[in-house]
Each structure stands twice: as structure tokens, then as C-alpha cells.
Amino acid sequence: MSSDKADTKRVLVLDDGNFGSCLADHLADIDNDVFIHCRKQEVIDSFNTHHRNPNYLQDHIFSKNLTAIGPEVPDLGFVSTCDVLVFAIPTQSMRSVLESLHLDKLDPTRLPQLCFVNKGIEMGTNKLPLEVIEEACGSQVAHVSTFLSGPSFAKEIVKRQPTQVSVSSTSIQHAQATAELFHQPHFRCYVNTDPIGVELAGALKNVYAIASGVSGGLGFEANTRAGLVTRSLAEMTRIGVAYNADPLTFLSLAGVGDLFLTCSSEKSRNFTVGYRLGKGESLEHILETLGSVAEGVDTAKSAYAMVQERNLHAPILEHVYRLLWKGESAKDLAKALMELPMMEEKEGMSS
Missing domain, CATH: 1.10.1040.10 (N-(1-d-carboxylethyl)-l-norvaline Dehydrogenase; domain 2)
Incomplete structure (x- = not known):
């Protein structure tokens, strides 16, 4: 499937589970240059050689625009080359991953587009993802972060069955930018400004x-x-x-x-x-x-x-x-x- 968007985005998806994999495939399938971070070498090899995830969505053949990287977490140099970061990591791992990426060291006016798709509350602190982002990366990063949520099973997304989601941020401009990135006839995005x-x-x-x-x-x-x-x-x-x-x-x-x-x-x-x-x-x-x-x-x-x-x-x-x-x-x-x-x-x- 080709995209009618003029500009191709360089996208890094963090986590190779069900939802991270399906969103990586979705963005790659509309002609973005997508990288997915995997924690195991055998998963990287399977993606890059056979275009398959051996652990999740095993029946699906993934887009050839999708490249697996890892197992080390990408460094700041790689992250700074990306236009978009999609965080599909479990909420309980969110703080440690954010701290390892050092997003606070990037020029705040040139941050990648940040999209979080994890759902949960951090144990021990009882913090929501927006609060974790603010503590780990600062208020400027939290303000421009976006959150994608809604009724969206991964197995149906990769079949291109009609799916509709909310995209939220305290910054309406950033919510709209993320919605525009993901929006397709089979993946409709609606914007709001209530991330909490x-x-x-x-x-x-x-x-x-x-x-x-x-x-x-x-x-x-x-x-x-x-x-x-x-x-x-x-x-x-x-x-x-x-x-x-x-x-x-x-x-x-x-x-x-x-x-x-x-x-x-x-x-x-x-x-x-x-x-x-x-x-x-x-x-x-x-x-x-x-x-x-x-x-x-x-x-x-x-x-x-x-x-x-x-x-x-x-x-x-x-x-x-x-x-x-x-x-x-x-x-x-x-x-x-x-x-x-x-x-x-x-x-x-x-x-």
C-alpha cells in the first residue's frame, strides 16, 4: 500500500511485542522508513531475513520497509536522526528506557515526534505515563508527548480491518501531527487534549x-x-x-x-x-x-x-x-x- 503523503518519516518503534510490531508494520506500509528495536538477536534476524516476528503475529508477513535493530537500546546519536519515536514498551519499564535514551539532552526545539501507546500505571509511584515522562525527561518533553489509545487489537490492525483511535496531548499541534502520521482509511485518528x-x-x-x-x-x-x-x-x-x-x-x-x-x-x-x-x-x-x-x-x-x-x-x-x-x-x-x-x-x- 502506498502513501499519499509527500514526506517520508524516519521512525523508531521501541518494543517488538504485539502492538509495537503492528504499528511498525502500519507505518512502514505507508512508505515510512521504520526501525523496530528488538531485545533478542533471533528476533532481529527473523524480521530482517524473513519479514516475520517469531513471537507475535506469527502468521503476518511484515513490510519490507521495516528494519529490526538491537539488541542494545539505540544511542542518542541514532535517536537524534529519527523524526518519530513510538514507545510500545510496558509501563513498568517506561522510566528506565526513557532515562537510558537521554531525551533531555536533545535540543527541545528539534525533538522527534513522541508517541506513547502503552497503557498502565507505574507500580510503587502510582504515576501515569505523562507524569513518568515529566520526571524522567522534563516538562518540555512531557508537554509535546502524544498518547495513542482506543479499541485496537493488533491482530486486526495487521489485517487492515477498520480501526479507530484517540490521539491526545497537552499540545494540540503535536496531537494533530501524530494523528496525521498514523491516519489512514483503515486506521482513523481522532484528536483530543486530555491525556490524563x-x-x-x-x-x-x-x-x-x-x-x-x-x-x-x-x-x-x-x-x-x-x-x-x-x-x-x-x-x-x-x-x-x-x-x-x-x-x-x-x-x-x-x-x-x-x-x-x-x-x-x-x-x-x-x-x-x-x-x-x-x-x-x-x-x-x-x-x-x-x-x-x-x-x-x-x-x-x-x-x-x-x-x-x-x-x-x-x-x-x-x-x-x-x-x-x-x-x-x-x-x-x-x-x-x-x-x-x-x-x-x-x-x-x-x-
């Missing part, structure tokens, strides 16, 4: 997907899931409002769109964790055999600390935390949620 809301939604939906999976694993059907997803959206919005996010963000692609997808599909890693917990498997065994990271497990711990700090009413999140970290059973979780007292339906959902 987008980040909270992207992180929290993984926790609620675990709850939805538990519901399915216990044998509950469509009524239960619809109610659970709706009340999860109410909780997400309540938490977002407490952190000064725009409540309307939670009705966007990054909010209800991603929540609905993750809570209703067996392709979701987090839904799968919950489903298997509902079937009686141990969390330890599930994580050992899952084959990839389910960020909702770590996020539940950090998010629980955040809602406790602000004394927020978030019973679904609280019981998922207890299930994952305190030994509560799936049946206990369901019983506790079903026995909650009545409340005003829209309580705490507006600013």
Missing part, C-alpha cells in the same frame, strides 16, 4: 476487563456483562473526574470504546486472565502460561492505592484488587458486587 483522561481510561479498562472475564468464567451471561461494563464506565469516570480529567473523555474511543472491546473479547489478555480465574485456575499458573503481559494485574494494585488515597467509591476495582493481590476468590468477588447497596446511578460522574 486517556491514560486513566487506557489503564483502568484492563482492570475492568479482568472483572468481565471473571463474570464469564463463573458462567454469567449477557445481562451480567452489560451491567458490569456500564458500572465499570461509571467507576472509570468517577476516578477520572477526581484527577481533573474531562468526563467526556470516558465516552470516547479511548474510554468506552476500549472498555467495551477489552471487556467483551477473548482476544483480550486481561479478559482471559479473569476468565481463567473464574474457572478456578491460580493466578500464578495463568501468568506463567499466558504468553504475554496482562497489564491489568499490576495496574489493579496501583489503581487501588490511588482510589484509597482519594477515598473514591470504586467497588469493582477494589474487589479485582482483592482477587489478584489478597486471595479473594472469584465467587467472593461476584457475591460482594451483587450485594452492594443501591446508589444514585450518575453519582460522581460529572465535574
